[in-house]
Amino acid sequence: MTQALRELQASAGATLTSTAGGDAPLSFGNDAIALQASRTGVAICDRSHWGRIEVSGGDRLRFLHNQTTNDFQMLKPGQGCDTVFVTSTARTIDLATAYVLESSVLLLVSPGYSQKLTQWMDRYIFFADKVNLKDITDETATFSLLGAESDALVTQIGGSAIVDKSYGSHQIFEINGIEVRIAVGSGLATPGYTLVVNGEASKLWEALIQEGAVPMGDRLWEQLRITQGRPAPGQELTEDVNPLEAGLWQTISLSKGCYIGQETIARLHTYKGVKQQLWGIRLSQSAAPESVIMLGEEKVGTLTSITETEQGYLGLAYIRTKAASPDLKVQVGDTEGELVALPFVSHDYP
Numbered sequence: 001m002t003q004a005l006r007e008l009q010a011s012a013g014a015t016l017t018s019t020a021g022g023d024a025p026l027s028f029g030n031d032a033i034a035l036q037a038s039r040t041g042v043a044i045c046d047r048s049h050w051g052r053i054e055v056s057g058g059d060r061l062r063f064l065h066n067q068t069t070n071d072f073q074m075l076k077p078g079q080g081c082d083t084v085f086v087t088s089t090a091r092t093i094d095l096a097t098a099y100v101l102e103s104s105v106l107l108l109v110s111p112g113y114s115q116k117l118t119q120w121m122d123r124y125i126f127f128a129d130k131v132n133l134k135d136i137t138d139e140t141a142t143f144s145l146l147g148a149e150s151d152a153l154v155t156q157i158g159g160s161a162i163v164d165k166s167y168g169s170h171q172i173f174e175i176n177g178i179e180v181r182i183a184v185g186s187g188l189a190t191p192g193y194t195l196v197v198n199g200e201a202s203k204l205w206e207a208l209i210q211e212g213a214v215p216m217g218d219r220l221w222e223q224l225r226i227t228q229g230r231p232a233p234g235q236e237l238t239e240d241v242n243p244l245e246a247g248l249w250q251t252i253s254l255s256k257g258c259y260i261g262q263e264t265i266a267r268l269h270t271y272k273g274v275k276q277q278l279w280g281i282r283l284s285q286s287a288a289p290e291s292v293i294m295l296g297e298e299k300v301g302t303l304t305s306i307t308e309t310e311q312g313y314l315g316l317a318y319i320r321t322k323a324a325s326p327d328l329k330v331q332v333g334d335t336e337g338e339l340v341a342l343p344f345v346s347h348d349y350p
Helices: 003-011 031-040 060-067 114-122 150-156 201-210 218-228 262-270
Strands: 015-019 022-027 043-046 051-056 080-086 092-100 104-109 132-135 141-146 170-175 178-184 192-197 214-216 276-283 292-295 298-309 312-320 329-332 335-340
Touching (some): 003 201, 043 201, 060 104, 104 114, 114 132, 141 150, 218 312, 276 298, 276 329
Parallel strands (some): 043 214
Antiparallel strands (some): 043 141, 051 132, 092 104, 141 192, 178 192, 292 298, 298 312
């Protein structure tokens, strides 16, 4: 599915890198230009190495409602949401985006997680359940458009009907003869859209570049992920934390019925028991992930991710709730740091 796409990207100067989900463009040699485009224009990021799972069958919504943190029973075809897969004790597995179709649900999951989550869900399908799971990662491709002009570009390619719709809304459009599902939301806090195509991914990529989208590699996506606060599996999403600690309140329904991990999440919410919170931390110099964060002589947290930005180094860290506050000065190894709030993360109890 992606071979022709990778060849096209390589001919345009892309450096490819190996990820958990397969090869992806690391950079197009234009990171500064692409970063500016993601702010004031339109950048396009190839997320085809992310996983895609098709959940079908008559019980699909009930099943996903019971397996993840968000409310699927209220969703209609053409709508979508972010949701978190958690363990029975509400420890995080992955942050996913779900798109409800007429006869199935499409899940967009983190790179390398399609097989893991398919196997995880399969454990909870019982004999009478009308649920079918299919890993369609290799049969599809995903692109994200990011930036202030993404509405204009989507309108330009014939997708005006999706502009101004609520987050997760999606529908099928035909672009240069290619059937494309366009969904509201870039995957980050930056305004934008997510596009899913079942074929001719290279032709779609080329068409979007011709319309003015600036190609952006995975290295810049990772920088934006960290500076905006989107947690990633294996770094911020682990079996040591729950989704409330990760600041993913928008993915959690506090009113729906029982689901895996619900008792723990309800108890944490009721008794305000979130012991640590995900924060950004601006650093005076680089530090290694898993570095201990100190406030005076007291350990208050752990660094989970770090990236270099135009303003210096910025990381993500879990900080003890009672110690955390914006602008708090801390020590990270030999480096000084300062806590900053990030747009993807919420610290407020609803």
